[in-house]
Amino acid sequence: MFGNDALACAFLKALGGEEANGTADLMVVVRRWNGGGTDDVAGAVGKALLESPEPPVVVAVLGDRDQEGERLCSELLALGVPEECLLFRQGGRPVRLSDVVSFTRTAWERGLRADPVVWDGPSDPVIWEDAKGSTTGKPPEVKLPVDPPDAREPARAGMPAGRGAKIVWFVSPVAGAGQTTLASSLVAMLASSVGERAALLDLCRPPQAHLKFGDPEFEDAGDFLRADTPWGTVCVPKPGTWDGNDAGRAVKMAEKLAAEYDRVVVDAPAGWKLDVSPVVTVVSEEREHIIALKKAGAGDVLVLNRVRDRGAEYLQRVMEKELGRRADAVVPYDPESRKAVGTPQALVSDDISRAAGEILARLAG
Structure with a gap:
């Protein structure tokens, strides 16, 4: 979900993996920017969670902590993606391929798989x-x-x-x-x-x-x-x-x-x-x-x-x-x-x- 074939190939090569045609154990999704990414981050993750026999490790590159970044963060947390798997840029510097590779390796090694919601009933009143x-x-x-x-x-x-x-x-x-x-x-x-x-x-x-x-x-x-x-x-x-x-x-x-x-x-x-x-x-x-x-x-x-x-x-x-x-x-x-x-x-x-x-x-x- 890099929206950029060259970046996707470089990422897979760095991790030593292959792109899956069907379900996968690892998913990396990138918020849309002028160099690629996807317009529907939460939709792509939700689809993967529904189709995978076992919830994958999902890493989301969300860029800035602006209003759109906060909205995407809330949506992904609601889908069961751990907060530790959401990558924002720090100090105004770009998120580089090496950052994503290192971040993804850590999430994979820690086994931070998504934990989808099975049922969400009426909320209890705030205490x-x-x-x-x-x-x-x-x-x-x-x-x-x-x-x-x-x-x-x-x-x-x-x-x-x-x-x-x-x-x-x-x-x-x-x-x-x-x-x-x-x-x-x-x-x-x-x-x-x-x-x-x-x-x-x-x-x-x-x-x-x-x-x-x-x-x-x-x-x-x-x-x-x-x-x-x-x-x-x-x-x-x-x-x-x-x-x-x-x-x-x-x-x-x-x-x-x-x-x-x-x-x-x-x-x-x-x-x-x-x-x-x-x-x-x-x-x-x-x-x-x-x-x-x-x-x-x-x-x-x-x-x-x-x-x-x-x-x-x-x-x-x-x-x-x-x-x-x-x-x-x-x-x-x-x-x-x-x-x-x-x-x-x-x-x-x-x-x-x-x-x-x-x-x-x-x-x-």
Whole structure:
């Protein structure tokens, strides 16, 4: 599934194997790029799992951890492909043939065969643990800071008293930082814990946020397509009406939704520079993200997401040196969040849930 005969031959030669005409014990599938790959990674893997008498070792080369990479990752995990068999590029460098050969050898030697789902019945309610150690089927309540009545300013237009801005913008200087994950989690927290009528406006192309809400059915809502879910509403511009570049129109769309909802969270295209407030800027620990952030500048709330390889305090010192400020929230990489297939990740990840609460507190403060 390299989509490139020369690469496929070189790979087989390096492993000392032969291409199978029927079923195989090993499958390597590559996400589409300008040098080859396949358009339907999950479909190819699903077909192989159905046709193989024994589940093969599946290695998937997914490239960047952008929205498409995250979607493919979720689909493959749902099919039973181990996370250790998903190869992303690191540090912005290309994934080379030698990388795939070494990665595949390791997966083969460890016997990391896919473990297909046999039956997936109705999900049990998410069990949350409160401060006293008891469990409940409801997510933890988020306490927002509220000023004393005599000190509270009258609510400004679009600014509910004690709750912060009515429209919140999420943006990343580079794709793949996880801004959609955090934006969807914030909407879920607002709807589930705070009790607000919250909407997520997905302006990315192609839109992906709805996949985190169970891939719901959309209905025509005038200027938008809208889907109501248990964790809030997802809205996208109608196909053919949005080119992904008009920030002025984006503001008007958000304001129109704000007239109907308590809070609107906007998932803006990566790389946008917004002359609005408040803006939540999301970056990962990757070097190119920090460099891009230094050029673009940070918004009102800065979130350092998916911290895995480097320590949080070290990264905070880098932020302080390069940007003159520390991140307002640091979110560790949480492998448990991968279990959130079709649901906002705050519902299964304590770290992401905590980050959503910290963002809410910053916005309200």
